[in-house]
Amino acid sequence: MRAGGDQVSSGKFDYLGLALLVLGLALPWLLYPVLATNIVVWALFAVGFNLLLGYTGLLSFGHAMFFGGASYITGIVMLHTHLPMPAALLTGVAFSIGLAYLVGVLSIRTQGIYFAMITLAIAQVIYFAVTVFIGWTGGENGLQAVPRGTFFGLPLENDRVMYYAWLVIAVIAVAFVKRVIHSPFGQVLKAIRENEQRARSLGYNVDHYKLMAFILSAAVSGLAGGMLVVHQHFTVMDNVDWQTSGEVVMMTLLGGMGTVYGPIIGAAFYLLLSDRLAVLVNAPGVVIGLIFILTVLLFRRGIVGEIMGRLDARRARGGQEA
Amino acid sequence: MAEPGVVLSAKGLCKDFRGFRAVNDVCIDVLEGTIHALIGPNGAGKTTVFNLLSGFLAPSSGDIIYRGRRITSMAPPAIARLGIVRSFQISSIFPHLSVLDNVKVALQSKSELPKRFWVSERTTSRFDARALELLEDVGLTSYAYGLAVHLSYGRKRALELAISMALEPSVLLLDEPMAGMGAEDVESMTELVRGFAKGRTVVLVEHNLSVVSALSDRITVLQRGSVLTEGTYEEVRSNPQVIDAYLGGQHD
Numbered sequence: 001m002r003a004g005g006d007q008v009s010s011g012k013f014d015y016l017g018l019a020l021l022v023l024g025l026a027l028p029w030l031l032y033p034v035l036a037t038n039i040v041v042w043a044l045f046a047v048g049f050n051l052l053l054g055y056t057g058l059l060s061f062g063h064a065m066f067f068g069g070a071s072y073i074t075g076i077v078m079l080h081t082h083l084p085m086p087a088a089l090l091t092g093v094a095f096s097i098g099l100a101y102l103v104g105v106l107s108i109r110t111q112g113i114y115f116a117m118i119t120l121a122i123a124q125v126i127y128f129a130v131t132v133f134i135g136w137t138g139g140e141n142g143l144q145a146v147p148r149g150t151f152f153g154l155p156l157e158n159d160r161v162m163y164y165a166w167l168v169i170a171v172i173a174v175a176f177v178k179r180v181i182h183s184p185f186g187q188v189l190k191a192i193r194e195n196e197q198r199a200r201s202l203g204y205n206v207d208h209y210k211l212m213a214f215i216l217s218a219a220v221s222g223l224a225g226g227m228l229v230v231h232q233h234f235t236v237m238d239n240v241d242w243q244t245s246g247e248v249v250m251m252t253l254l255g256g257m258g259t260v261y262g263p264i265i266g267a268a269f270y271l272l273l274s275d276r277l278a279v280l281v282n283a284p285g286v287v288i289g290l291i292f293i294l295t296v297l298l299f300r301r302g303i304v305g306e307i308m309g310r311l312d313a314r315r316a317r318g319g320q321e322a
Numbered sequence: 323m324a325e326p327g328v329v330l331s332a333k334g335l336c337k338d339f340r341g342f343r344a345v346n347d348v349c350i351d352v353l354e355g356t357i358h359a360l361i362g363p364n365g366a367g368k369t370t371v372f373n374l375l376s377g378f379l380a381p382s383s384g385d386i387i388y389r390g391r392r393i394t395s396m397a398p399p400a401i402a403r404l405g406i407v408r409s410f411q412i413s414s415i416f417p418h419l420s421v422l423d424n425v426k427v428a429l430q431s432k433s434e435l436p437k438r439f440w441v442s443e444r445t446t447s448r449f450d451a452r453a454l455e456l457l458e459d460v461g462l463t464s465y466a467y468g469l470a471v472h473l474s475y476g477r478k479r480a481l482e483l484a485i486s487m488a489l490e491p492s493v494l495l496l497d498e499p500m501a502g503m504g505a506e507d508v509e510s511m512t513e514l515v516r517g518f519a520k521g522r523t524v525v526l527v528e529h530n531l532s533v534v535s536a537l538s539d540r541i542t543v544l545q546r547g548s549v550l551t552e553g554t555y556e557e558v559r560s561n562p563q564v565i566d567a568y569l570g571g572q573h574d
Contacts, residue, residue, distance in 0.1 A: 184430060184446050185439035187419075191427045194416035201376065201410075202489060203402035203431045216439065316468075 016261050016304075017178075024167050033159035034231075035275055037166055039268045041228045044170045046251040046263030047177050048220025053249070054257035055181055056213040057193030061116040061245050062123030063221050065103075066096040068240030069126050070222030071229040075143040076136055078230065085149030085156075089169075089226040096222025097215055099126075104214040108207050120242060127240045142236035146229050162231050169227065173220055178260050180216060189213050193258075221248075250288075254295055256302025265304050328387075329354045329523050330375065330406070330493055335384035337370055337547075344370045346547040347384070352493070352540075357515075357524045359534045361558075362544035363567065368527045369411060371544070372497050375525070376408040377401040388493075403432075407491035411498045411527075413478040415485065417471035421462055424470050424481055425453040428488035456484045460514060476507035483514055493523045500530045512536055535559075543567075 027036040045067050052058050070092030077088040107118040130137045137143060148156040151165040180186050188209050192199045200206050229235040238244060247270070255266025273291065277284035299306040330352040337345040345367045352358045360368045373379040375386060377398040385394045393401060402408075416424050429449040430436050438445075457463050460480040465473060470481060479499060486494060499515060500508045512533055515524065519537075528534050534541065535555045543550040543558055545567050551558060558564055 179442070180439045182443045183439045183441055184435040184443055185437060187423060187427055187430070187443060187446065188436045190419055191416045194418055195414055197378075198410070198414045198416065198485075199427070200398045201378075201402055201408055201414075202428050202485070203399045204436070205399050209436075212439070 020261055020264060021171065024171070028160045028163040031272075033163050035271065037159070037163045037231045038228075039271050040163070040166050040170045041224050041231065042248075042251065042271060043264040043267040044173055044227070045221050045224035046248050046255070046267045047174050047260075048217050048224060049248045050252045050257055050263045051177055051180065051220065052213055052217040053252055054259070054262075055186065055193060056189045056210060057196075058210060058214070059112070059116045059249070060119040060214070060217075061242070061249070062103075062119030062121075063218070063248055064240050064242065064244035065119075065123035065126040066100065066218040066221040067225040067228070067248070068130075068235070068238075068244060069099060070096045070225035071235040071239050072130060072137055072143060074226035075146040075229040075235050078146050078149060079143070085151060085230060088149070089223060089230070092226035093219050093222045096218045096225070100215045100218030101211075104211040108210045108214060120245065123240070123242065123245060127237065127242075130237055130240050137237075140237065142234055143229065144234050146233050146235070148230055148233070156230075166227050166231060169223070173223055174260075174264070177216075177220060181260060185209070185212070250292055253302055254292065256299075256305030256308075259302070259304045259308060262302050262304035266302065269303070327353045329389060330525070331387045332371070332375065333385045333387065335371065335374055335386065336382045337367075337374060337379060338382045344547050345374065345381075348544070348547070348549055350542050350549070350552075352523060352525055354523055355521065356539040357519050357526060357537050359526045359528055359538035359541045360544060361528065361531070361534060361541060362550070365546070366544040367547040368544055369497060370547075372408065372495055372525075372527060376406060376495055378408075402489065405490075405492035406495065407486050407489045407493070408495035409482055409486050409497055409499065411501060413475065413482055415470045415478055415481050418469055420467055421457065421470050421473065421481060422450070422453050422466040425456050425484050425488050426450070428485045429453055431489065453488070456488055457481075459487070459517070460484045461510070476503055476511070479503065479507070479511060480514065483511075483518065487518055491522065493525065494518070496524060496526045496528075498527050498529065500528060500533055508533065 027039065049063050052060055073095040074088045074092035077083055077091045078085065103119065103122050107115055110118055131139055148162065150156060154161065154165065156162045156165060188199065188204060192206055192209055196206055225239065228239065251266040251270045252263045253266070254269055255264065256262030273288060274284055277287050281287055301309050328351045332348055332350045335345055335348040336343065348371060360371060362368055370379065374381050377396050380395045385392055387393070388404060388406060393404065416427065419427065426446055426449045429452055430446060435446060454463065454466060457466055460483055462477060462481055462484065465477065470478065473481060483499070496515065500511055503511060508530065515537060526537065538555060540552065541555055541558045542552045543564050550563055550567060551561050
């Protein structure tokens, strides 16, 4: 699979972003609000992940350590301290940044499958840490009864209020990722994704850029993890498990890596499908797997990547005729 | 302690790959402002020497001196920042960036901008004029806003040259710039290299001997990892060992 071509089309009005925002505002009236909030949280996780996969060309197979790890840290802060909820979220983000720095220093020089394997291995260490420190993490039972707190004075016990608070944070975070992608720094990331050796020969310290991208990606993933535990009231070991790392890869590929909004569509599609299939069939994983295989075979650039690629191709043809 | 006129020199350069000696005791002095060609049959070690000079490989022994400074085993980005810029045998561009951005990525590399992930990419527009100038030099102005992946092969090589030139290199290492090109493209590429070489030092690996004779001031002939001989095109061509080892097959 390769990245979709949105590089040339920057600077245009962002219709897709506006459409997603409108849809986002309507979502808790179309679905039950808890599912809608889950979509927002996982979409943000996928957007953060895609900064690394889609724009730097690094496949991390351990991003659950940031998402799940931050969910535990944020939950523990909410349970055991009197810090306001946004501060708890930031603690989770700080944890992800610190962890990403350590993991990055160990792994960033490795390439391709080796990078995926090292990140997976370290993520499993975090998973076992969760099983060992039962006093803090609750072990098999997970972290339970985490309060939602308030959001700048706003009580969050109403699920729709909760949703809109998270939508605001997610929109800001996605705007931040979009800015990173369309920054001079983001240009270098794309250059590294396209041709690492050439970027090196131009004088770029490639490892430094990859490490920065890894940290930024982990920070956004950690924010999403903190948002997960606050809105759900709990977090469980599944969220630091390798399957979670795999799910975010699937969401990103389904929606279209290397497109800003693809992972959002991918996450929504994946969660809606899982939600419906859980009622309809016994083994929803099998059906999701089949759909994933079909999508990868038919829409190699993912849903958004494919649509944008075809629009660009049509525009290019139109341009030649004119 | 730089020898006069010598910009880049390899001293007793050796490279082993698991017991196989790919480069053996190679000494080359590249003089300021010249075009210096490395030729030799396949497997002679030309590309390995290139990789050693640009830091992509570390030598097993020997030294590389650039303007009196030892740069042996320095990392490629550091060597590039010193002004030694290389191209690659296969066209080495950024396929899914626009042609203009390909050049701009190179132009930005010496500024502080690329570290900034919080500012808009519009801040890079101050490089647009210079990037367009370079694209004009290589005849790619009308393709500036398309993706580089859609360029023809010859134009990709031209773009690659523009990327290298964006760095204002003092020494340009070109690895087979004409490889795989059609006759017309070879001609225009030869002119491009000649134009860019003014006031610069170029080291060239090339199989096309008419290009080598048209461009080079000095030629080093490599064979099985060692220097066979060095001199001008005329000197090299009349050397019986060279005719035997390399030219012979083609001049039958």
